[in-house]
Amino acid sequence: MNLTVEQLFHKMLREMGPQGWWPADSKWEIILGAILVQNTNWQNVTQSLQRLDTLTGFDPEAVSALSIETLQEAIRPSGFYRNKSRAITDVFRWLERHAFDLAAIRQAYQTSLRSELLTLFGIGNETADVLLLYVFDYPVFIADNYARKFLTRLGVAHADTYQSVKDLIRLPQNFSVLDAQEFHGLIDVFGKQHLTNDRSWQASFLHGAKLQL
The missing domain is CATH 1.10.340.30 (Hypothetical protein; domain 2)
Structure with a gap:
C-alpha cells in the first residue's frame, strides 16, 4: 500500500479521529x-x-x-x-x-x-x-523523534536526523494550519501506541504501508 503524504494524513485521521493538538488553552x-x-x-x-x-x-x-x-x-x-x-x-x-x-x-x-x-x-x-x-500559524512539518521513527517504518530512507526529514517532507500546498497541527498530533499519538516495538507496529493499521514522496 503506497500512500502520499496527503493520503497518509487522511487515513490516519479516519482511523484515529481528531487529536486536537496542542494540549493547551492559550x-x-x-x-x-x-x-x-x-x-x-x-x-x-x-x-x-x-x-x-x-x-x-x-x-x-x-x-x-x-x-x-x-x-x-x-x-x-x-x-x-x-x-x-x-x-x-x-x-x-x-x-x-x-x-x-x-x-x-x-x-x-x-x-x-x-x-x-x-x-x-x-x-x-x-x-x-x-x-x-x-503560535504563529505557519503550516510546517515537525520532524520530531516520533516522526523520524514513523517515516523509517514507512520505508523512507535517511529519516534519521531532524534536518534530513525537513528536507524530505513537504506538506501538501492545500494543507491548512489545522491540518498540519492534526498531522503532528496524529503522528505523535500513533508513535506512542504503535512504535514502541516490532509487535506494536505489526499490529497497527499502517503495517505494510509505504510513503510515496
Whole structure:
C-alpha cells in the first residue's frame, strides 16, 4: 500500500479521529510547554505548567516579570530547570520587546521568523517549528523523534536526523494550519501506541504501508 503524504494524513485521521493538538488553552501556555517538554515527558511538564498557572495565570507580562529563582523553582519538575528558565526568560523578553503582539511579530519577520526564533537561547529546530505551527500559524512539518521513527517504518530512507526529514517532507500546498497541527498530533499519538516495538507496529493499521514522496 503506497500512500502520499496527503493520503497518509487522511487515513490516519479516519482511523484515529481528531487529536486536537496542542494540549493547551492559550498560546502563552503552548510557548511554555514547548520549552519545558525538551528532554522530558509530558507528565513532568504538566506539573510545571500547573505551578506556572498558579503564579501567573499564563499572563505573558506576569511570566516575563518572574524572578529567575521563582521561575526555576516552578519548573523544577521538568528537569534542566536552569537552562529552561533562561530559555523562558529569553523568549518572553523577546516577546515583550514586541509588545506581546504575536500577529505583529508574524508580520514583521514573515519568512525569516524561524531564523529569528533560532537566535533565542534554548530554541532549537524542533521547538522553533512547534512555535511556528502552534503560535504563529505557519503550516510546517515537525520532524520530531516520533516522526523520524514513523517515516523509517514507512520505508523512507535517511529519516534519521531532524534536518534530513525537513528536507524530505513537504506538506501538501492545500494543507491548512489545522491540518498540519492534526498531522503532528496524529503522528505523535500513533508513535506512542504503535512504535514502541516490532509487535506494536505489526499490529497497527499502517503495517505494510509505504510513503510515496
